Amino acid sequence: MKPTHITIKDIAKMLGVSPSTVSRALKDHPDISEETRNLVKTFAEKVKYRPNALALSLRKQKTNTLGLIVPEIVHHFFSSVISGMEDLAYGEGYTMMICQSNENFYREVINLQALLDHRVDGLLVSISKTTREFNHLHNALDSGIPMVFFDRICDELDTDRVITDDFEGARIATTHLIETGCRKILHLAAPRHLLIGKNRYEGYAQALKNHKIPLDESLVLKCDTREEVMSMRQHILTLAPQIDGIFGVNDSTAIAVMQVLQENGYRIPQDISVVGFGDGPIATIASPPLTTVEQKGYEMGREAVRLLIQRLENPSAMINNQTKIITPSLVRRKTSR
Amino acid sequence: MKPTHITIKDIAKMLGVSPSTVSRALKDHPDISEETRNLVKTFAEKVKYRPNALALSLRKQKTNTLGLIVPEIVHHFFSSVISGMEDLAYGEGYTMMICQSNENFYREVINLQALLDHRVDGLLVSISKTTREFNHLHNALDSGIPMVFFDRICDELDTDRVITDDFEGARIATTHLIETGCRKILHLAAPRHLLIGKNRYEGYAQALKNHKIPLDESLVLKCDTREEVMSMRQHILTLAPQIDGIFGVNDSTAIAVMQVLQENGYRIPQDISVVGFGDGPIATIASPPLTTVEQKGYEMGREAVRLLIQRLENPSAMINNQTKIITPSLVRRKTSR
DNA sequence: ATCGATTCCGCAATCGGTTGCGGGTTCGAT
């Protein structure tokens, strides 16, 4: 802050009035005569006066800053979320202070402390994978700061939340496969102890049930990374002749399995249809382009900020905590009929 | 900021001393007796006192905050850059205020103003595509605030800079093709009026020259998006029989051209080798995985912050502006021999 | 008892802006 900004006192001195008068003139306080007001305003304009946000925050006890803790910025989903948050926040006159925990509990605690030190008005949090203990968040909450969890929520804490409807996304994907003629659908699943693994599996199961297709557990494989697909290729190829569709728990496994099949003479989607679950732009560059479920990170970001600001601007209203569910939507491309 | 944080005055009152004493005790000022110091320190610890960063910034005329303006957060390259910046900045005791211009000049101006209003200590900027006029940046610079450009630099402004060595990256990529046996190398290029188009083309040309391979302009195609590859597929296929290597100006065109060739019976890399220029994780999921030039966004981010902090902490030293060049490196995968 | 030197701590100003309250000036009315 070497650059010496012009202050209200500078203006006051140069105009021979008091700082109070300058302050009031600039904000059209009725106590100030029109003459003085114009004088101050035009002069302030001329010298490009800009109020010091720090001083304002200190005085008003409000920083107009939102604190964000996110596991990793370098993730298409999270960067979309940030983008959505940023757009809405700036539109509403808030700025953002962004921290990444790098999936590290200790850094999450440090980050939270830094945000609180800066007196952010509210918190947006997606917890790290290594966070098993929530005292830091609990304390913040108890101290009264508004907080919204998104995507990686914390069950123990009663706050506003924004989450993806994984169940519904999986149901939509599987239903799409069924409606385009598939009957024997392989599900490449994440571990059942992870929420997304559980919810997407159940969505898959529900779609089958709705269409009276029996659920065959031998068609549900724990396999949620590209590497895992590669190491299970033999097993997948033995299954291949008896299936006509695949629902992958994420795009990279869907694309990987597609490649394995193609290398072995299967045509996509003529022989087997494939649907993924969106985690980025890779779906569009797959060959053929992958039909997938879009996660709407940008929208989730906007929604989280909307909830937070709503709470900030109605501090009195004891609104019940809301859980906003973002329903993902199917993007039909070329790997399904 | 509804939560009522505990202040130095609160502590003073409860301990029956003056705020000055508390302040000094907390920072081991010799004027304070050991007895008082311990009293204050243990009490402060007990009530979890944390200094108000706003008040400190106002008083010290230093915010320990770095302002960032980036075109788009949702871009693997830029989010890597941000990640690198964030990691180093927090490690050095700085926080970051992040704005995205969305490639919009007007928003860039607004963002800059917001950052200056918040009295950030320094600026990290990558200019938007639509920015043709630099008064806003010029004014900031004139007012004396340290600024570092990265990736999308502004030639007219004399500042520290961090850029990718596109020429060298292209030279390395092309050389790799030559050294693995290619002689007729197609270059899918960006427009020559863009810096990356020009520099990567020249790197390509230099590599050929170094190996005494004549440059054939009919093997340089202006074609830098996936869509463009698709619309030029016929032309590319007529060229295909006479070439043995392709250098794509970015990964998505490299992958696209690879797919076109594969669909027409060419084997990669047996018949034709392909090398891209890195813009994300898509290279690894291509089939076969794409050999490409890695852009090192994370490192660029760290380097930019390093330059900025260096200037902030040696305000007196009239260091000459530096241009830090990040040399990208080749990542050999399976599309080249 | 008085003085000088230490030791330890508080007053008050400052950073930049906001705001309750009180006061001076001008005016018309009586």
Added chain:
DNA sequence: ATCGAACCCGCAACCGATTGCGGAATCGAT
């Protein structure tokens, strides 16, 4: 001439910290 009401504006406190300076208390020395 006197009073009261508008009309304008400044004083000072405040937000939470820091810091130069001065001063009270204590001690030993003369």
